Amino acid sequence: DTAVSQTPKYLVTQMGNDKSIKCEQNLGHDTMYWYKQDSKKFLKIMFSYNNKELIINETVPNRFSPKSPDKAHLNLHINSLELGDSAVYFCASSQGLRSGDYNEQFFGPGTRLTVL
Amino acid sequence: SQKIEQNSEALNIQEGKTATLTCNYTNYSPAYLQWYRQDPGRGPVFLLLIRENEKEKRKERLKVTFDTTLKQSLFHITASQPADSATYLCALLLSGGSYIPTFGRGTSLIVHP
Numbered sequence: 311d312t313a314v315s316q317t318p319k320y321l322v323t324q325m326g327n328d329k330s331i332k333c334e335q336n337l338g339h340d341t342m343y344w345y346k347q348d349s350k351k352f353l354k355i356m357f358s359y360n361n362k363e364l365i366i367n368e369t370v371p372n373r374f375s376p377k378s379p380d381k382a383h384l385n386l387h388i389n390s391l392e393l394g395d396s397a398v399y400f401c402a403s404s405q406g407l408r409s410g411d412y413n414e415q416f417f418g419p420g421t422r423l424t425v426l
Numbered sequence: 427s428q429k430i431e432q433n434s435e436a437l438n439i440q441e442g443k444t445a446t447l448t449c450n451y452t453n454y455s456p457a458y459l460q461w462y463r464q465d466p467g468r469g470p471v472f473l474l475l476i477r478e479n480e481k482e483k484r485k486e487r488l489k490v491t492f493d494t495t496l497k498q499s500l501f502h503i504t505a506s507q508p509a510d511s512a513t514y515l516c517a518l519l520l521s522g523g524s525y526i527p528t529f530g531r532g533t534s535l536i537v538h539p
Binding site for chain 1: 457458460462467468469470471472475477513515517519521524525526527528529531532
């Protein structure tokens with residue numbers, strides 16, 4: 311059973327398009343995240359949701375909009391895609407944010423987004 | 427400014443030797459520090475957590491140290507194997523906040539048979 315799954319694995323699209331990436335976790339975790347990993351492998355937090363509520367929104371353009379329909383899902387919608395959005399996007403989940411002891415991140419396999 | 431520094435150059439070692447990877451940080455006061463392994467084309471996988479009041483943590487062939495005075499963590503893999511070849515990321519979890527990890531860029535480890 312896959313703990314954290316993402317679809318699609320690869321996404322190639324033209325500049326200006328709108329696209330979505332879906333994420334699901336079956337670990338029963340309270341908290342889910344979106345990270346962006348750029349070409350230099352720098353992994354940076356974008357958003358964090360705890361029990362469907364947005365708690366972290368780093369300096370990300372408002373073209374990026376996360377949506378959490380329930381605790382097990384956190385989708386990422388991107389409007390008006392730009393060349394600089396090309397990266398690998400990782401979804402992750404953790405038990406919660408009460409303490410660092412519970413914040414081991416479980417990552418999905420990643421979605422490689424290429425904007426042409 | 428705040429920085430997390432991991433060696434950007436790959437570490438090449440011979441099978442059977444001990445690999446030592448370094449994570450240095452400035453202008454952070456982490457309550458916890460995590461280490462992850464990332465293989466090409468995959469998401470990072472959690473390996474170890476160490477708390478600020480712990481000096482050392484071990485798990486099988488892995489050992490992590492945490493020196494809050496030096497602002498440094500060392501990650502050791504003893505009796506290294508080619509299968510240990512991967513990128514290793516350190517991540518800081520800050521107290522007084524949400525404990526969301528802030529990641530370093532990672533160091534690539536290559537173990538030669």
